[in-house]
Amino acid sequence: MNWLQVRPFGPYLSSFSTNSYGYYSQMSQNLISNGQIFASVQIARQTAFVFKGYFLRGDPMNSNLHRLLAEYPLETLLQTIPTGLFLVDVDKIIVYWNAEATRITGFTAAEAVGQHCSFLHGDPCNMECGLFSETTPKPEIGLTCSFRHKDGRTIALTKNVDLLRDEAGNIIGGVEAFVDITRLKELEVSLRSAVEERTHELELEKAGLRAVLDGMVDPAYICDSSYHISFANRAMLNIIGDIGEKTCYQAIYQREQVCDDCPLVQVLRGQIVHQEKTLPETGRTYEIIHSPYPLEKSPTHKLGVSRDITERIETRRQLQQTNRELDAFVSTVSHDLRSPLTPLIGFAELLEDRYGEQLDDIGRESIAEIKKTAEKMKDLLEDLLTLSRVGQLKIPEQYLDATDIAENVLLELADKVLERRATVTIDRLPEVRIPESLLMDLFRNLLGNALKYAAEDDPRIEVSGQGFSDRVRFIVVDHGPGIAVAEREEVFEPFKRGSSSKGSAGTGIGLATVAKIARVFGGNAWVEETPGGGATFIVDLPVSRKK
The missing domain is CATH 3.30.450.20 (PAS domain)
Structure with missing residues (x-):
């Protein structure tokens, strides 16, 4: 067998010295069967290593590689590489065909060897094969083409090709290695179609959005x-x-x-x-x-x-101005009307003390009614002043301890607690940022309301609170007669009182003040039924909410 000197396949391999191939000289004789001939053991060796991924970049083979080549059968090496491989002579007649080529194309070695490579119906190589073209530099790496499978379908391929030369440098054949990328091509087409479809959908959505905006x-x-x-x-x-x-x-x-x-x-x-x-x-x-x-x-x-929102802002400004003027008017009127009440009550008491014994029953009852009406008017004016003050105070910089404030209010109401023999429990309440005087008014009205209307039936009153990430909640629970469902919104309006309050003194301003405090600071107030009977008043306030 003549040795042929062949240029290494691809840019990755260095030349091999011929004295490394003594063992393969004998092996090559065993590969000449079924019309298969090798133009060179060297090109077969190099090709096999290229597609197994062993790229030798110019360094001489070390002793381990010598030993591997000496012990590993060449035919097995070529038949197990995961790449289709065939060799042709100068007439483009196939002289070798490996197992992977059979798996990819469906043609066995017996069917392929001896045939002109055009039987594969390559595209575009059937029309313009560049293997032996002098104008096309070799090797050619990463070409894309297609073969016709034995069953008639078209196979998409990517391949590398190179020439085989003898020791004198004469071209004596070619080598072609290829990988089936049909599935990749199908996925590429599918992906491109999906992208185009989605792009079209997005364009329609964009056009629709712009039409809506327009x-x-x-x-x-x-x-x-x-x-x-x-x-x-x-x-x-x-x-x-x-x-x-x-x-x-x-x-x-x-x-x-x-x-x-x-x-x-x-x-x-x-x-x-x-x-x-x-x-x-x-x-x-x-x-x-x-x-x-x-x-x-x-x-x-x-x-x-x-x-x-220009008109909305102007309306809001006018409304705020009107509210300020109204609050100022109520404050002024309440103050001016309250001033004469003090001497009126004082003179009524003086008449009662000095001349009470000289008056008949009608006279004494008249003085008592004067005092009662004046005291009621005074309470009403005090409540109106409190209501008008809501919204005029600034939010404090520091959080207030609501528990302490509720307990202080309870001390103020100690006489009423004793009078009603009530039991008031105050749990730990969450801190809040609203003016202290308003927080005291809030608890004063809620606790006073419970003592006035509920403690006579059941003396238990519970004050509790809940803290959330964005708000706090204060809850006052009584076990009295409760409030009818139809009246639960009305009781928070000025001068509106529930039907269960008949016969009890009151101005109808207390719960309206509670509702206004909650509303001014971005919260809400409402009443629910206590399980087992009674009323549960709830005030919900945002955390650190400024006006």
């Missing part, structure tokens, strides 16, 4: 991460005019740099940001909701939708 009367715009406006609806364009290549801060706010309170960073992190801003172009104030776009997760743009 039909809105509220100004809206979309900007990217560099602040450039990519879309503005008609309502926005009617305000700011042509956008061109302007950024949002240039087009909308007439600024040369990013707004100090710009929420773009937060929005691109997936947050929704609410703002109130005045547009220089119109001088009007808008509530703006900045949302992530197009997706909440990993957004690329910001969607800003604005609503003109």
Whole structure:
């Protein structure tokens, strides 16, 4: 057998010295069967190692590799590589065909060897085979083509090709190694189709969203991460005019740099940001909701939708002014009316002390009625003053110990507690930030209400609280006659009293004050039925909520 000197396959392998192949000279004789011939044991060896992934990069083979090559049968080596491999002579007749080539194409070695390689119906190599082209540099790595399988279907391949040369450098054949990528191609087509379909859906969604935005009367715009406006609806364009290549801060706010309170960073992190801003172009104030776009997760743009709230702000300002004036009026009237009550009560008591024995029953009853009516008027005016004061006090910087305040109020009401023989328990209450005087008014009215209307039936009164992440709750429970369902909202209105309070003194202002305190500080107050009978008053207040 003649030895042929062949250039190494691919750019990865170095040349091998021929004295390494003594053992394979004999082995090659065993591989000449069924018309198979090897142009060179060297090219077979090199090809096998390329596709098993052993890339020798210019260093001489070490002793371990010598031993491996000496002990591992060449035929087994070629037949077990995970790559289809065949060799052709200069006439493109196939002279060797390995097992992986059979698995990929369906053709056995007996069917392939001896045939012209065109029987594989390669595309595009059937039309323009570059194996022996002098203008095509060798080796060629990573070519894409297709073969026709034995069953008629087309197989997509990626392959490497190179030439076989003898010791004199003459071309005596070629080698081709290939991998089946049909499934990868199918997945690629499927993926591309899915991407195109989803892209089309997104474009439709985008078009639909923009159509909706264009039909809105509220100004809206979309900007990217560099602040450039990519879309503005008609309502926005009617305000700011042509956008061109302007950024949002240039087009909308007439600024040369990013707004100090710009929420773009937060929005691109997936947050929704609410703002109130005045547009220089119109001088009007808008509530703006900045949302992530197009997706909440990993957004690329910001969607800003604005609503003109100028009239709402003006109405709110007027309402606040009216409330302040009304509170001031009530405070003034209450103070002015309260002033003459003190001497009126004093003179009634003087008449009773000095001349009570000289008066008949009608006279004494008249003086008692004067005192009773004056005291009732005084209580009413005190309650009106308390009600008018709510909302005028600032929120303290420090949290208040609600437990201490409730206990202090209970000490103020000690006479009533003893009179009613009530049992009042106060659990640990959560801290809260509202003016101390208002918190005392709140507990004073709730406890006074329970002592006045409920303790006669059942002397137990429980005060408790609950703390949540965003709010606190105070609860006052009594076991009296309770409040009818139809009256549970009315009792929090000024001068409205429940039917169960008939025959009891009261102004109808206490629970209205509780409700106003809760409302002014962003909370709520309501009453529920106590299990087993009675009324449970609940006041819910946000944590650190400012007016």
